[in-house]
Amino acid sequence: MADAENIWLDVQKIREKAPLVHNITNYVVMNTTANALLAIGASPVMAHAIQEVEEMVRIAHTVGGALVINIGTLSEKWIDAMSLAMQTAKEQKVPIVFDPVGAGATNLRTQTCVHLLAETNPEIIRGNASEIMALLDSDVQTKGVDSSASPETAIYSAKALASFYRCVVCVSGVRDVITDSHVVMTTRNGHPLMSRVTGLGCTASALIGAFVAVNPDPLLAATHAMAVMGIAGELAAEQAQGPGTLQLYFYDVLYNLDKQQIEKRLR
Amino acid sequence: MADAENIWLDVQKIREKAPLVHNITNYVVMNTTANALLAIGASPVMAHAIQEVEEMVRIAHTVGGALVINIGTLSEKWIDAMSLAMQTAKEQKVPIVFDPVGAGATNLRTQTCVHLLAETNPEIIRGNASEIMALLDSDVQTKGVDSSASPETAIYSAKALASFYRCVVCVSGVRDVITDSHVVMTTRNGHPLMSRVTGLGCTASALIGAFVAVNPDPLLAATHAMAVMGIAGELAAEQAQGPGTLQLYFYDVLYNLDKQQIEKRLR
Amino acid sequence: MADAENIWLDVQKIREKAPLVHNITNYVVMNTTANALLAIGASPVMAHAIQEVEEMVRIAHTVGGALVINIGTLSEKWIDAMSLAMQTAKEQKVPIVFDPVGAGATNLRTQTCVHLLAETNPEIIRGNASEIMALLDSDVQTKGVDSSASPETAIYSAKALASFYRCVVCVSGVRDVITDSHVVMTTRNGHPLMSRVTGLGCTASALIGAFVAVNPDPLLAATHAMAVMGIAGELAAEQAQGPGTLQLYFYDVLYNLDKQQIEKRLR
Numbered sequence: 001m002a003d004a005e006n007i008w009l010d011v012q013k014i015r016e017k018a019p020l021v022h023n024i025t026n027y028v029v030m031n032t033t034a035n036a037l038l039a040i041g042a043s044p045v046m047a048h049a050i051q052e053v054e055e056m057v058r059i060a061h062t063v064g065g066a067l068v069i070n071i072g073t074l075s076e077k078w079i080d081a082m083s084l085a086m087q088t089a090k091e092q093k094v095p096i097v098f099d100p101v102g103a104g105a106t107n108l109r110t111q112t113c114v115h116l117l118a119e120t121n122p123e124i125i126r127g128n129a130s131e132i133m134a135l136l137d138s139d140v141q142t143k144g145v146d147s148s149a150s151p152e153t154a155i156y157s158a159k160a161l162a163s164f165y166r167c168v169v170c171v172s173g174v175r176d177v178i179t180d181s182h183v184v185m186t187t188r189n190g191h192p193l194m195s196r197v198t199g200l201g202c203t204a205s206a207l208i209g210a211f212v213a214v215n216p217d218p219l220l221a222a223t224h225a226m227a228v229m230g231i232a233g234e235l236a237a238e239q240a241q242g243p244g245t246l247q248l249y250f251y252d253v254l255y256n257l258d259k260q261q262i263e264k265r266l267r
Numbered sequence: 268m269a270d271a272e273n274i275w276l277d278v279q280k281i282r283e284k285a286p287l288v289h290n291i292t293n294y295v296v297m298n299t300t301a302n303a304l305l306a307i308g309a310s311p312v313m314a315h316a317i318q319e320v321e322e323m324v325r326i327a328h329t330v331g332g333a334l335v336i337n338i339g340t341l342s343e344k345w346i347d348a349m350s351l352a353m354q355t356a357k358e359q360k361v362p363i364v365f366d367p368v369g370a371g372a373t374n375l376r377t378q379t380c381v382h383l384l385a386e387t388n389p390e391i392i393r394g395n396a397s398e399i400m401a402l403l404d405s406d407v408q409t410k411g412v413d414s415s416a417s418p419e420t421a422i423y424s425a426k427a428l429a430s431f432y433r434c435v436v437c438v439s440g441v442r443d444v445i446t447d448s449h450v451v452m453t454t455r456n457g458h459p460l461m462s463r464v465t466g467l468g469c470t471a472s473a474l475i476g477a478f479v480a481v482n483p484d485p486l487l488a489a490t491h492a493m494a495v496m497g498i499a500g501e502l503a504a505e506q507a508q509g510p511g512t513l514q515l516y517f518y519d520v521l522y523n524l525d526k527q528q529i530e531k532r533l534r
Numbered sequence: 535m536a537d538a539e540n541i542w543l544d545v546q547k548i549r550e551k552a553p554l555v556h557n558i559t560n561y562v563v564m565n566t567t568a569n570a571l572l573a574i575g576a577s578p579v580m581a582h583a584i585q586e587v588e589e590m591v592r593i594a595h596t597v598g599g600a601l602v603i604n605i606g607t608l609s610e611k612w613i614d615a616m617s618l619a620m621q622t623a624k625e626q627k628v629p630i631v632f633d634p635v636g637a638g639a640t641n642l643r644t645q646t647c648v649h650l651l652a653e654t655n656p657e658i659i660r661g662n663a664s665e666i667m668a669l670l671d672s673d674v675q676t677k678g679v680d681s682s683a684s685p686e687t688a689i690y691s692a693k694a695l696a697s698f699y700r701c702v703v704c705v706s707g708v709r710d711v712i713t714d715s716h717v718v719m720t721t722r723n724g725h726p727l728m729s730r731v732t733g734l735g736c737t738a739s740a741l742i743g744a745f746v747a748v749n750p751d752p753l754l755a756a757t758h759a760m761a762v763m764g765i766a767g768e769l770a771a772e773q774a775q776g777p778g779t780l781q782l783y784f785y786d787v788l789y790n791l792d793k794q795q796i797e798k799r800l801r
Contacts, residue, residue, distance in 0.1 A: 026313070027294050027297050027313070027561050028297045028298050028301055028313055029298065030561050030562045030607075031298060031562050031563065031565060031566060031732060031733070032298060034562055034732035034733070035731065035732050035777065035778070035781075038729075038730045038731065038732055038777060039730060039776065039777050039778070044732065045636070045639070046560070046561070046562050046606070046607055047607065047608075047636070047639075047640065048607060048609065049608050049609045049610070049642055051610075051640075051641075051642040052608070052640035052641070052642040052643065055639075055640040055641060055642075056639065056640055059639060059640075072313070073297075073313055073314065073315060074314075074316050074319070075315065075316045075344070076316070076318075077609070102312070102314070105312070105314075105322075105323065105326060106314065106318075106319035106322040106323055106326075107318075107319070107322060108316055108318040108319035108322075109319065195305075196305045196306060196522060197302065197305065198298060198301035198302050198305055198311065199298070199301070240519070241516075241519040241523070242306065242518055242519025242520070242521075242522040242523055243302065243305060243306050243518050243519065243522050244302070244306070244514070244515035244516060244517060244518030244519045244522075245515050245516070245519055247302075247515075247518075247778070248515055248778035248779055248781075248782055249775075249778060249779070250778060251776055251777050251778030251781075252774070252775045252776025252777065252778045252779055253776070254776075255730060255776040255777050255778075256775070256776055293580070294561050294564050294580070295564045295565050295568055295580055296565065298565060299565060339580070340564075340580055340581065340582060341581075341583050341586070342582065342583045342611070343583070343585075369579070369581070372579070372581075372589075372590065372593060373581065373585075373586035373589040373590055373593075374585075374586070374589060375583055375585040375586040375589075376586065462572075463572045463573060463789060464569065464572065465565060465568035465569050465572055465578065466565070466568070507786070508783075508786040508790070509573065509785055509786025509787070509788075509789040509790055510569065510572060510573050510785050510786065510789050511569070511573070511781070511782035511783060511784060511785030511786045511789075512782050512783070512786055514569075514782075514785075515782055
């Protein structure tokens, strides 16, 4: 169970330090994740050319930041850049968040994840239940990029994956499960309408990047980020008439989020 | 003239079955078409790497779905992936929707369309009048990606194109014309403000993908999708102050669309 | 100091002529800049394949338009296409707006700018203070893509850069500074919340493209565009609850902008 006080401390630190979150992410969500990061108070940058990712990661090291890798719209050159960026981040002690979008759907996605994770273990892997299960067992077949397994059935996989890569694994769903293989944290905030907005999972991974840039404990950072995602989603859904307005209010809520809202909502 | 009852049956089927709509589309609209597909109840996926499009199309075959090809921001590798995805879809009997964005504006766009369509005839081609005319006669020059011909002048081209490729052709405009070369259907819903939101034509093509995934008759599927586009646009425009709010309300309306709205609005 | 009457004349010309603004821009902002251009009344097109940029620039020449180059998410093939598009625009007398996003952050960005600007001097360069300073002195290091220098400290750099490339340089910030190295114009409109929406700087560059397509004086065109950006941002911020709603209202305001609003707000 996350603690409202500590979540709020992290939000304040993000607003104060504006950590640089370097994203190598998919075309679908570049705009929306940048907006979510700006709304919470972080400083997003998107850079994917192999000629510049090393340098950009070094800036994240210098000014304080994180690297977020998201494989949502892969192609060959991007994989090489992701590999180099992750290795540089590891050397520079810049925390890495890895989002295996669509792992299990195609061999390219599953194998790219396996290859990148074998080279460099990230601080945090965040995915839906199907994706997390696919990373452990490549026989799991998923339907596109939406999850077809419940978070509950994936807890075993999450703990096994966390143990295998010695990292934190976050399985998002109706109940979010976050584990370092030993401790299991859960957050229960959120709203069903959030699944009708594209890329809110990717946004969660990007926000985890902002939190882990200011909180050295990846388990807490991921848990705090997921709680903020869910709380902001609930608050936005209360005002929204549908998924279109939900997305916009979501940014407004992130920007205006205060301690009382977190205390009152956290489940 | 479309029938409200049957449009509504298709909407219900999309919400129930959540068909997988595999898009190989342009950078400008990836986010907005994914959101429109989620709002109507479909399951969008974007995948363009040549290493994975075949597999993704096979998933669309297995779970039920469609392939939407949109040439809005072309480059070489994407053309190869489009070609392979279309051929796989044909083999797997996954219906194909083809959007020739900007055909007639540059040789690359016109020739890519001619090349892809010669290899694989899709179930449905949807474009504005200029684009449809350019596919028949490459001497037609268009201004960028916006149409400079009326749908009326393009009916002849639409029928000829439908006959040539043995497919359904949908010409969108103030009046939408949908034809299989024999029967001509029209829908007259919509709002002028829709032309001030980027990519609503691309959204129409994506929605046609969702409809043709649940309705085996491409002529009806395209007609129903265009009616829903227009009706949702009208309802959104009534609430909107301009193109920004229109786009957001458009998703909300798609998500909340009911039978009465279709019956009342359909023209 | 810009003049409300002349700003309004330009807005009317954009709405009447719908100039074609050809953008080779970054993935993050393709959708949002297209929407801003449509909202103000221009006709945006995105095309980056080396096989078609020359042709697209020629269309901009024929129908009236501008070329906007934005290096926000670079990779090799895009640089070649930018180079060819800029050279074609110069030959065809299509005005060029250049946005050096993140110059100073990585060598790739700084060197690409230096290389492209050495080949072809644009009519207008627009950036934040850090970017403009980095173009003059590659030892200036910036943090990601957000500015870390005040516009005031960059005036000297702006004038020097304008003199070096014989073009207009626009430094955006709390106070926007626009200079051809001789005359310095300023606009003081805008709202702090604008910096929490991704890509509004890129939107400014795109709008400058629309203005310079209808106003042959690049100094005035850039000044008028920056005034309209700032005024629209203020009006949107008054209605907005946060950065999410600000972005949407911004398009609505651009679409509905009238002479009285410009006269009343212009500072």
